[in-house]
Amino acid sequence: MRKIAIMGAMPEEVAPLLEKVENIIKVEYANNSYYEATYKGKELVIAYSKIGKVFSSLTASTLLEKFKCDTLLFSGVAGAINPALKIGDLIIADKLCQHDLDISIFGHDFGFVPEGSKFVETDKHLRTIAKEVAKQSGLSLIEGTIATGDQFVASNERKEFISKNFEADALEMEGASVAVVCDALDVPFFILRAISDTANDDAGVDFDEFMVTSAKISANFILDMVEKID
Ligand code: ADE
Numbered sequence: 001m002r003k004i005a006i007m008g009a010m011p012e013e014v015a016p017l018l019e020k021v022e023n024i025i026k027v028e029y030a031n032n033s034y035y036e037a038t039y040k041g042k043e044l045v046i047a048y049s050k051i052g053k054v055f056s057s058l059t060a061s062t063l064l065e066k067f068k069c070d071t072l073l074f075s076g077v078a079g080a081i082n083p084a085l086k087i088g089d090l091i092i093a094d095k096l097c098q099h100d101l102d103i104s105i106f107g108h109d110f111g112f113v114p115e116g117s118k119f120v121e122t123d124k125h126l127r128t129i130a131k132e133v134a135k136q137s138g139l140s141l142i143e144g145t146i147a148t149g150d151q152f153v154a155s156n157e158r159k160e161f162i163s164k165n166f167e168a169d170a171l172e173m174e175g176a177s178v179a180v181v182c183d184a185l186d187v188p189f190f191i192l193r194a195i196s197d198t199a200n201d202d203a204g205v206d207f208d209e210f211m212v213t214s215a216k217i218s219a220n221f222i223l224d225m226v227e228k229i230d
Contacts, residue, residue: 002229003043005069006222007059009174012212013076014048016219021046030062040227045069049174052150053098056174060181071229072182072189073126074175075222077207077214078146079199081159082169085142086195087210088217091169092130093146093191095119096176099162100149110165118166119145120179123188126225130190133224144169146191148176154203171199190225194218 008014014035018024021037021044028034035046045067049059063069078091085091097111097119104110112118127143134141147168153159162168175191182189194214197206 001043002071003045003067003069004226004229005060005063005067005072006044006046006226007056007063007072007074007178008048008076008215009051009056010076010215011048013215013219014046016216017046017075017223020223029066030058032059032062034062034067036067039223042226042229044226052173053148053177057177057181060178064181064185064187070187071126072178072187073222073225074178074189074191075215075218076172076174076193077196077211077218078170078172078193079153079197079203080170080195081163081199082142082144085170087197087206088214089142089195090134090139090217090221091142091144091146091193091195092127093122093175094127094143095121096146096148096179096191097166097168098149098176099147099166099168099171100151116180120176120183122179122190126188126190126229129225129228130192130221132228133221137224139221142169146175146193147171148173152203153199154201156200159199170195192218192222
């Protein structure tokens with residue numbers, strides 16, 4: 001049977017999951033808490049990593065290597081770049097990139113390092129399941145590029161840089177690092193985000209107001225997906 005990892009970055013992103021799953025066993029490991037649990041007969045391990053690329057890489061690696069999860073789903077919030085995305089809307093990543101990775105002085109594209117790639121693609125089958133869930137529940141879902149960096153973006157100038165160099169639809173702080181880990185370990189993964197802000201001057205205020213409700217929208221969607229993964 002599959003063992004599905006579900007991770008977020010912040011406590012608010014996993015709290016709605018922990019409210020609904022059953023048979024929770026808390027395991028402390030590497031300065032973090034991991035929650036083994038079941039949901040509708042599926043085996044899960046749930047954790048939040050803390051914010052940013054380093055902590056999320058550590059948690060993703062631990063979920064796969066120590067807990068032996070064979071599928072990883074990420075649930076959380078993001079800032080919108082694509083104007084079609086409004087607060088509360090859902091985006092699934094078809095590919096992810098690191099917008100703050102910069103060795104352009106040596107002639108490389110932003111986001112590229114030798115022996116790496118500018119974009120990492122997510123699993124197609126998991127995206128198909130997400131589209132089925134969206135259709136059945138009447139929710140709209142945008143599929144697009146998510147850009148990740150170790151900064152909370154709250155400026156139109158930075159948004160435009162990311163839009164221009166990566167054609168990204170949304171931005172956040174963990175997806176691409178989780179993608180690199182899962183891709184390297186050949187584990188199918190999926191990144192879902194609900195919009196909490198539009199990464200402009202008001203982003204800090206919007207994030208504080210909408211993060212909890214958007215995190216719940218994302219978490220509930222993820223649990224509907226879990227039911228459909230076989
Ligand atoms: N996550 C949600 N909103 C964000 C923003 N504006 N910048 C980075 N990460 C985010």
